[in-house]
Structures are given as C-alpha cells and as structure tokens.
Amino acid sequence: MTLGRDPLNDTSVVMRLFAAGVGSPVGMVLGMAAATLVSWGESPGTAVGWTTALFLGNVLLLGGVGGASVIQRVGLTRLVDRLVAGGHEIVSGQVVARTVPARGVRVVPVYRRAAAPVLGAPPWPRAHLLVTVALSDDGPRRVGVLLPSQPWPWRRGSPLALALHPRLPDVAVLDARVPVDGARRTDADGRWHGRWVGAIDVAGGWRGLLLAAAATAFGLPVVCALVALLAG
Numbered sequence: 236m237t238l239g240r241d242p243l244n245d246t247s248v249v250m251r252l253f254a255a256g257v258g259s260p261v262g263m264v265l266g267m268a269a270a271t272l273v274s275w276g277e278s279p280g281t282a283v284g285w286t287t288a289l290f291l292g293n294v295l296l297l298g299g300v301g302g303a304s305v306i307q308r309v310g311l312t313r314l315v316d317r318l319v320a321g322g323h324e325i326v327s328g329q330v331v332a333r334t335v336p337a338r339g340v341r342v343v344p345v346y347r348r349a350a351a352p353v354l355g356a357p358p359w360p361r362a363h364l365l366v367t368v369a370l371s372d373d374g375p376r377r378v379g380v381l382l383p384s385q386p387w388p389w390r391r392g393s394p395l396a397l398a399l400h401p402r403l404p405d406v407a408v409l410d411a412r413v414p415v416d417g418a419r420r421t422d423a424d425g426r427w428h429g430r431w432v433g434a435i436d437v438a439g440g441w442r443g444l445l446l447a448a449a450a451t452a453f454g455l456p457v458v459c460a461l462v463a464l465l466a467g
Contacts, residue, residue: 242310243366243377243405247439249303249310251447256299258448262455263292269456270463284463288455295451311343314405315364318381321406322352325398332398334410337369337378339393351381354398355412359383369397369407377437378407 242249270284325332332354342363351362362381369378380397396413400406435441 241405242307242314243379244437245439246307246434246437247443249307250438251443252299252303252306254299254444254447255451256296256303258451259292259295259299259455261448261452262295263288265452265456266292266459269460273460273463281463283466284459287462288459291455291458292451295455299451311364314379315381317403317406318364318379319350319352321400321403322381322408325400325408326352326354326358330401332400332408333372334396334398334413335370337367337380337395337397337407339391339395340366340368340377341391342366342382351383352408353383354408354410367395367397367407369399371399371404373404376404379405380407380409382409 266288267285270288271281273284324330334354342365351359353359362383365380365382367378367380368375371378378397378399380395396410397407398410438444
C-alpha cells in the first residue's frame with residue numbers, strides 16, 4: 236500500500252478506508268441491537284451501548300470517507316505535477332520515450348489548472364486528466380495523461396497512442412504524430428486479449444475490501460455489547 240504515491244495502480248488504501256466507512260452503518264444497527272440484548276431490562280447499559288454505536292459509527296463513516304477523499308486528492312494532485320514535469324521532459328527530448336498503444340478508462344478532475352504537453356503538437360492550455368491502460372514493456376498498467384479538452388473526444392476503451400516516460404511509470408503524453416486511424420489499428424493488437432487493468436485490480440481485490448467493511452460491520456457490535464455489559 237503506497238498511501239497515494241501511485242493513485243492509478245494502487246488504490247487499496249483509499250478503497251479500504253471507503254469500505255470501512257460503508258460498513259459502519261451496518262455496525263451501528265447491529266451494535267444497538269447487541270447493546271439491547273446484553274442489557275435487557277437495564278436501560279442505562281442500553282443507552283450507553285446505543286450512544287457508543289452511534290458515536291463510533293459516525294466517526295468511522297466520516298473518517299473512512301473523508302480520509303479516502305483526502306488521500307485520493309493529494310495523490311492525484313501530485314500525479315498532475317509529475318505529468319506536467321515529465322511531459323515537458325518527453326516533449327523537449329530530455330528523455331527518450333517509447334510510443335505504445337493505450338485505451339482510455341476514465342476522466343478524473345484536475346484539481347489545479349494545467350497545460351497538456353503533447354508530442355508532435357503545441358501544448359493545449361486546458362486539459363483533463365485521462366486514466367488509461369497502456370501496453371508497457373512490463374505488461375498492461377494504468378498510466379495518466381493530460382488529454383486536451385478539444386478536439387479529442389473519447390469514450391471508455393477508445394484507442395490512443397501514448398509516449399511513456401522511461402523513468403516515471405505512471406506518466407505519458409499524447410503522441411499526436413500517430414494519426415487517429417493509426418491509433419485505432421493498434422486496438423487489434425493481440426496483447427489486449429484478457430489484459431484489462433480494472434478498478435478491482437488496482438484496489439487490491441475484493442478480499443481486502445470485504446475485510447475492511449466486515450471489520451466495522453461486525454466489530455462495532457462487539458464493542459457496543461462490551462460497553463453495555465460494563466455500564467450495566
């Protein structure tokens with residue numbers, strides 16, 4: 236887990252925090268039920284258990300969602316900085332970039348104004364951050380690119396030609412030297428078959444998400460039951 240260092244290929248911390256927040260409302264309901272059962276007829280213990288469930292549940296919900304949002308935003312802002320700096324190195328010829336086929340995944344908000352360096356064309360003053368899956372030498376991986384707002388319409392799976400930075404594995408620029416038809420022809424590359432890097436892949440798999448949600452959903456009732464017993 237890299238805590239936002241690679242927000243495209245490792246979102247495990249963000250998604251597990253979010254999953255823990257999602258599981259906390261279930262834990263609140265079960266926690267109140269557990270407090271009621273263990274302190275049946277003892278209103279002070281029940282009230283304390285309910286209060287504990289509501290308090291801990293809200294803290295986990297707000298903490299999970301808020302923490303995930305902060306980590307994601309910081310990671311994406313740093314990524315945009317790397318895309319600008321690394322893109323200029325590619326365009327200026329400071330590094331030798333290799334052009335590879337890629338496919339668009341989704342557009343994410345750019346949290347600060349950034350120009351889009353483009354190989355073989357002038358930079359565009361306004362850009363979107365496009366998450367792509369590129370066929371790098373190490374296999375398919377998610378790569379970021381600052382895509383000009385116009386005239387490059389895209390949809391999920393749209394083929395692109397990207398020049399990859401040799402030292403920054405998540406940085407690329409659009410290679411405008413490759414015509415649109417040429418980029419479309421790369422869509423038939425046999426290496427694409429069964430090689431898509433999905434959201435669950437970069438989140439670390441379902442197991443970690445389910446464990447994070449279960450920790451709050453079933454951990455809260457245990458805590459609330461113990462609090463109700465002690466208060467009773």
